[in-house]
Amino acid sequence: MPNRLDIAVISPEDSPWRQLELRFLIDGDDVLEQVFDAGPGADPDRLLGPDGLLPAAEGATMVRLAEAVCSWGCCGCINVRIHREGDQIVWDQWHNPDADGVPLGEFRFDVAQYEAELLRARQDRAWEWPGRAIARLTEALLVARPEVLGRWNSGLDFVGSLPGKRGEVEVVFTSPPREVIHEHWEQYGRPLEHTQYKLRFPVTVEPAEIQAERIVTTLRTGDPRANAETCGGYTEQE
Numbered sequence: 001m002p003n004r005l006d007i008a009v010i011s012p013e014d015s016p017w018r019q020l021e022l023r024f025l026i027d028g029d030d031v032l033e034q035v036f037d038a039g040p041g042a043d044p045d046r047l048l049g050p051d052g053l054l055p056a057a058e059g060a061t062m063v064r065l066a067e068a069v070c071s072w073g074c075c076g077c078i079n080v081r082i083h084r085e086g087d088q089i090v091w092d093q094w095h096n097p098d099a100d101g102v103p104l105g106e107f108r109f110d111v112a113q114y115e116a117e118l119l120r121a122r123q124d125r126a127w128e129w130p131g132r133a134i135a136r137l138t139e140a141l142l143v144a145r146p147e148v149l150g151r152w153n154s155g156l157d158f159v160g161s162l163p164g165k166r167g168e169v170e171v172v173f174t175s176p177p178r179e180v181i182h183e184h185w186e187q188y189g190r191p192l193e194h195t196q197y198k199l200r201f202p203v204t205v206e207p208a209e210i211q212a213e214r215i216v217t218t219l220r221t222g223d224p225r226a227n228a229e230t231c232g233g234y235t236e237q238e
Contacts, residue, residue: 002088002110003027007121009044012163017069020127020163022047024065026091026107035094035102038068038075045136048122054115055083068098078102089114131161131203135169137212142171148220149173155180157196161203169201171215174233175225196232199224 006025012018021041023030032041042065047053055061060083068075076098080091089109094102125133139159142148149156155177161169174181174196184192201215218224 002113003107005107005109005114005117007048007117009121009127010041011127015040018163020044020132022065031104032066032078035104036066036076036078036096038070038098039066039077040069041066044121044127048118053082053118055089059083072097074098084111087111129161129166130208131166131169133208134201134203134211134215135159135161137208138169138171138215141212141216142219145216148216149224150177151220152223152225153177154197154225167203169203169211169215171199171201171219171224172231173197173199173224173228191234191236193235194233195225195230197225197228198231199228 003026006028008023008025008030010021010023012020015021017040019040020043022044023032023041025031047063047065053063060081062079063082064072065078065080067077076096079095081093083090085108087110089111090106091109092106094104096102128136136159139156142156142159146155152175154173154175157172157174157178159169159171174194176192176194178194181192181194184190199219201211201218204211
């Protein structure tokens with residue numbers, strides 16, 4: 001009999017890491033809870049996308065289900081191989097670079113049940129607070145319109161709404177864009193001076209789509225660097 005996959009989203013209030021995280025119940029058991037206590041499960045938006053937990057069209061996909069709160073290179077992570085065999089999706093070859101082995105075996109899921117559960121989890125966003133929805137929509141708009149920040153010699157890093165600051169949305173960007181910084185490094189073998197900025201926008205009761213468009217309009221119509229907080233970067237020492 002195939003195994004059964006159920007996906008749960010844990011709120012920051014219920015997470016020991018105070019973060020939003022995915023949990024994977026296989027036949028009712030939380031497999032991450034059994035084998036990993038160094039950090040949270042993956043962010044929902046990282047793995048619930050169209051390809052996050054689906055195997056590659058040919059071959060297998062290695063997927064990171066959880067990562068240490070410090071970093072995977074410090075205290076490990078949980079990776080699993082996902083591939084398809086006929087009418088089954090298979091999870092196997094569990095790996096944690098910080099441990100000798102992961103005591104989990106092979107799990108086989110019926111494709112129909114597996115894909116239906118992914119679709120359900122993807123569509124159910126009851127866990128998403130308004131600020132996070134605005135951040136998600138804003139980031140999608142800015143990724144689709146790179147010229148908005150590009151006109152200010154800047155590139156987007158990320159847009160977010162922290163669990164402890166749900167009343168605001170943060171837009172973080174770097175000037176010049178990171179691709180320019182990387183090209184400079186590859187060409188000259190030394191870093192390029194750059195500045196990372198952060199802008200905060202208050203969350204209102206308006207629809208998330210309207211607030212996201214307003215943020216993008218603000219970034220487009222005036223140089224956002226003028227009113228932003230500096231939060232990182234590099235300056236050559238004289």
